[in-house]
Amino acid sequence: MLTNISNVLRATAQRNGAVALVSARTYADFTTEASFEIKKCDIHKLEEAPATQVVMTRDEGLQYYRVMQTIRRMELKADQLYKQKIIRGFCHLYDGQEACAVGIEAGINLTDHLITAYRAHGYTYTRGGTVKQIMAELTGRRGGIAKGKGGSMHMYTKNFYGGNGIVGAQVPLGAGVALACKYLENNQVSVSLYGDGAANQGQIFEAYNMAALWKLPAIFICENNRYGMGTSVERSAASTDYYKRGDYISGLRVDGMDVLCVREATKFAADHCRAGKGPILMELQTYRYHGHSMSDPGVSYRTREEIQEVRGKSDPISLLKDRMLSNNMASIEELKEIDVSVRKEIEDAAQFATTDPEPPLEELCNHIFYNDSPMEVRGTNPWTKLKSVS
Amino acid sequence: MAAAARFFIRGANSKLSITAIGTGSQCSFGATLVKLSPSSNSRTKSQRRHAAHFTFQPDPEQTQYGPTQKMNLFQSVTSALDNTLANDPTAVIFGEDVAFGGVFRCTVGLRDKYGKDRVFNTPLCEQGIVGFGIGAAVAGATAIAEIQFADYIYPAFDQIVNEAAKYRYRSGNLFDCGNLTIRAPWGCVGHGSLYHSQSPEAFFAHCPGIKVVIPRSPVQAKGLLLSCIADQNPCIFFEPKILYRAAVEQVPVESYTIPLSQADIVQEGSDVTLVAWGTQIHVMREVANMAQEKLGVSCEVIDLQTILPWDVETVCKSVVKTGRLLISHEAPITGGFAAEISSSVQEECFLNLEAPIKDDQLLNPVSQLLVSLNPRLSTFLLRSSYQWRSARKRHFVDHPIRKQHPDGLHVPSVFCILKTVTSPLH
Numbered sequence: 107m108l109t110n111i112s113n114v115l116r117a118t119a120q121r122n123g124a125v126a127l128v129s130a131r132t133y134a135d136f137t138t139e140a141s142f143e144i145k146k147c148d149i150h151k152l153e154e155a156p157a158t159q160v161v162m163t164r165d166e167g168l169q170y171y172r173v174m175q176t177i178r179r180m181e182l183k184a185d186q187l188y189k190q191k192i193i194r195g196f197c198h199l200y201d202g203q204e205a206c207a208v209g210i211e212a213g214i215n216l217t218d219h220l221i222t223a224y225r226a227h228g229y230t231y232t233r234g235g236t237v238k239q240i241m242a243e244l245t246g247r248r249g250g251i252a253k254g255k256g257g258s259m260h261m262y263t264k265n266f267y268g269g270n271g272i273v274g275a276q277v278p279l280g281a282g283v284a285l286a287c288k289y290l291e292n293n294q295v296s297v298s299l300y301g302d303g304a305a306n307q308g309q310i311f312e313a314y315n316m317a318a319l320w321k322l323p324a325i326f327i328c329e330n331n332r333y334g335m336g337t338s339v340e341r342s343a344a345s346t347d348y349y350k351r352g353d354y355i356s357g358l359r360v361d362g363m364d365v366l367c368v369r370e371a372t373k374f375a376a377d378h379c380r381a382g383k384g385p386i387l388m389e390l391q392t393y394r395y396h397g398h399s400m401s402d403p404g405v406s407y408r409t410r411e412e413i414q415e416v417r418g419k420s421d422p423i424s425l426l427k428d429r430m431l432s433n434n435m436a437s438i439e440e441l442k443e444i445d446v447s448v449r450k451e452i453e454d455a456a457q458f459a460t461t462d463p464e465p466p467l468e469e470l471c472n473h474i475f476y477n478d479s480p481m482e483v484r485g486t487n488p489w490t491k492l493k494s495v496s
Numbered sequence: 497m498a499a500a501a502r503f504f505i506r507g508a509n510s511k512l513s514i515t516a517i518g519t520g521s522q523c524s525f526g527a528t529l530v531k532l533s534p535s536s537n538s539r540t541k542s543q544r545r546h547a548a549h550f551t552f553q554p555d556p557e558q559t560q561y562g563p564t565q566k567m568n569l570f571q572s573v574t575s576a577l578d579n580t581l582a583n584d585p586t587a588v589i590f591g592e593d594v595a596f597g598g599v600f601r602c603t604v605g606l607r608d609k610y611g612k613d614r615v616f617n618t619p620l621c622e623q624g625i626v627g628f629g630i631g632a633a634v635a636g637a638t639a640i641a642e643i644q645f646a647d648y649i650y651p652a653f654d655q656i657v658n659e660a661a662k663y664r665y666r667s668g669n670l671f672d673c674g675n676l677t678i679r680a681p682w683g684c685v686g687h688g689s690l691y692h693s694q695s696p697e698a699f700f701a702h703c704p705g706i707k708v709v710i711p712r713s714p715v716q717a718k719g720l721l722l723s724c725i726a727d728q729n730p731c732i733f734f735e736p737k738i739l740y741r742a743a744v745e746q747v748p749v750e751s752y753t754i755p756l757s758q759a760d761i762v763q764e765g766s767d768v769t770l771v772a773w774g775t776q777i778h779v780m781r782e783v784a785n786m787a788q789e790k791l792g793v794s795c796e797v798i799d800l801q802t803i804l805p806w807d808v809e810t811v812c813k814s815v816v817k818t819g820r821l822l823i824s825h826e827a828p829i830t831g832g833f834a835a836e837i838s839s840s841v842q843e844e845c846f847l848n849l850e851a852p853i854k855d856d857q858l859l860n861p862v863s864q865l866l867v868s869l870n871p872r873l874s875t876f877l878l879r880s881s882y883q884w885r886s887a888r889k890r891h892f893v894d895h896p897i898r899k900q901h902p903d904g905l906h907v908p909s910v911f912c913i914l915k916t917v918t919s920p921l922h
């Protein structure tokens with residue numbers, strides 16, 4: 107994560123070299139690091155909890171801010187492009203949940219493994235995808251991260267196994283990835299994300315059992331955004347203590363709106379796994395501002411006031427911003443500068459995503475089977491043969 | 497060619513305003529189609545093709561079931577469920593988000609009318625939903641389960657195939673779950689992508705003990721759904737989701753049934769039999785009209801309606817009459833249900849066949865994969881039915897309608913089959 111974010115930062119610094127120099131004069135006045143009291147995690151079958159007193163450096167804070175802001179702006183842009191009918195099909199937005207993606211990434215290494223469901227844009231970015239690639243994937247263009255063939259739900263990059271469309275189906279895969287980590291003894295961990303809705307799928311429990319039985323380095327993370335599609339957690343789950351639902355698996359309940367809480371808990375969980383103690387479960391209590399998908403206005407099963415209250419009181423970006431400002435870790439102008447450059451990056455990416463050509467028709471049938479020599483595939487009528495290359 | 501195709505794709509996107517499927521008031525793709533179709537008449541032919549890959553053709557109004565009301569397909573499903581809940585106190589409806597209407601609005605208002613103990617939401621757990629339905633049905637309730645998309649039915653595959661289908665047989669008729677009906681939106685929609693476009697009827701057609709039914713219109717949907725609910729076997733009822741709003745008919749308000757396992761001859765003809773089900777019936781009707789206009793070929797169009805157990809008799813009788821059979825479905829061609837029909841018909845009607853039976857499908861053998869690709873590309877594929885139609889024409893040309901061989905002998909079908917195998921076209 108840090109490498110990734112610092113790469114992003116470095117690139118920006120290079121682009122805006124002059125600005126960085128000018129501002130550098132004033133940076134010396136800022137606090138370089140500060141200690142913060144964060145909310146204590148609820149624990150299940152654990153002797154100790156993640157630290158509640160944590161240190162964040164100014165650089166880290168700026169990085170988190172930039173990445174969260176990028177994800178937020180990217181999702182809002184996707185919303186806009188969807189409404190303009192430039193993005194088609196299914197699209198699930200991540201705004202509101204940014205602290206989860208950023209916090210998790212800050213708590214593991216880029217060499218660790220991550221798999222999630224269909225709300226995947228944020229993770230694709232934190233795992234190393236670029237805004238351009240993500241936006242172009244959303245619009246189904248050639249420059250997309252899955253060559254424009256996957257769309258919103260199916261994005262992949264190194265050590266990021268997608269982007270999976272079926273509720274809960276990615277979790278056993280994540281356990282399998284953890285098995286590979288253990289077998290290869292590479293000290294890596296596998297993070298499997300799912301929502302509160304998916305937490306009721308049977309295969310999640312099958313994955314828990316295998317992971318615990320074989321003590322796999324698997325972190326199961328339930329992003330509890332309070333609604334599984336249109337049904338609130340209370341109406342769909344007998345126990346809403348998602349962190350305890352691994353029963354024999356240790357668990358943590360974490361404030362998913364606070365990037366530092368998520369980071370500390372993830373570090374704790376990763377250490378747990380790397381120490382050979384087997385899997386661990388985390389429940390991140392978070393909130394999505396948008397509806398379940400673009401066709402869900404998101405207000406038929408919850409009130410507008412509820413959304414406004416979360417936005418007003420526990421927005422992850424505002425929380426971080428307030429912390430940095432009140433501790434003299436950054437200036438308003440500086441954060442605004444980040445906002446401006448993020449906006450520009452998003453605009454450029456959107457521009458790219460709307461002008462990049464679509465995948466050529468020759469690509470249509472590629473990657474169906476593994477094949478050394480091209481395979482012939484029947485076209486839209488029996489007399490059209492298309493080539494399939496993998 | 498590729499450039500032209502891209503132009504079409506782009507054209508399709510700029511002219512269409514279909515939004516995604518899902519909850520709430522924005523679920524308007526069908527409405528958009530309805531809205532588009534009248535105005536599209538004034539457009540040029542190539543533009544019209546972009547509106548949809550088919551034109552819904554309502555059946556003539558039927559009055560034998562009492563007063564009718566204008567309904568689209570999702571409303572006719574609601575009406576069927578409404579009748580069931582009113583007439584059968586043991587009927588319960590459950591599934592993901594059904595309490596407030598379901599993502600396709602099929603259960604709108606039912607919870608308020610019949611209570612939250614009879615129409616209720618389940619967690620997101622398809623295997624659990626079906627298993628639960630089997631349990632409720634075996635204990636005497638009329639269980640109507642909704643799987644939100646046919647594409648999500650696979651986690652429940654074991655419950656359907658191993659538990660539901662075999663309950664009666666393995667208990668020596670002591671127990672059964674005949675009161676179970678599983679409803680699921682089915683089929684392509686234009687940009688549904690990988691997990692919202694599939695037509696999985698053939699998977700279930702391999703399993704004795706369940707019935708699989710797919711309607712083509714609101715009137716058929718209501719009658720067939722009520723038959724499924726009344727039928728003493730577990731039934732899977734697939735609803736063509738593209739028709740939910742696009743198909744509007746005068747539907748009887750009261751309860752009525754349309755018999756299962758009985759194909760419907762939608763249009764009589766003498767030269768070739770066209771078999772299809774669901775949305776594809778409307779494509780076939782158009783093909784039949786084209787064949788009549790352009791080639792003077794008279795087509796008999798049959799809506800199979802029940803995929804399992806299917807109406808062999810109606811299809812075979814028709815083939816005996818016409819000597820030619822063409823089957824078309826949305827699902828992939830390899831192992832598709834057309835193959836089953838084709839095999840049965842060649843066995844029953846071997847000496848009556850004038851040409852090899854033709855299986856066809858909307859897209860191609862990997863259509864499900866292709867639908868998954870770019871939503872734009874899949875839109876293109878669906879729109880490419882003009883190519884598809886010309887393919888049909890080709891078939892007629894390759895196998896000209898000739899009741900008699902020039903020598904006055906009956907054309908042996910084996911000749912045609914050999915021709916198929918050696919033909920570079922196949």
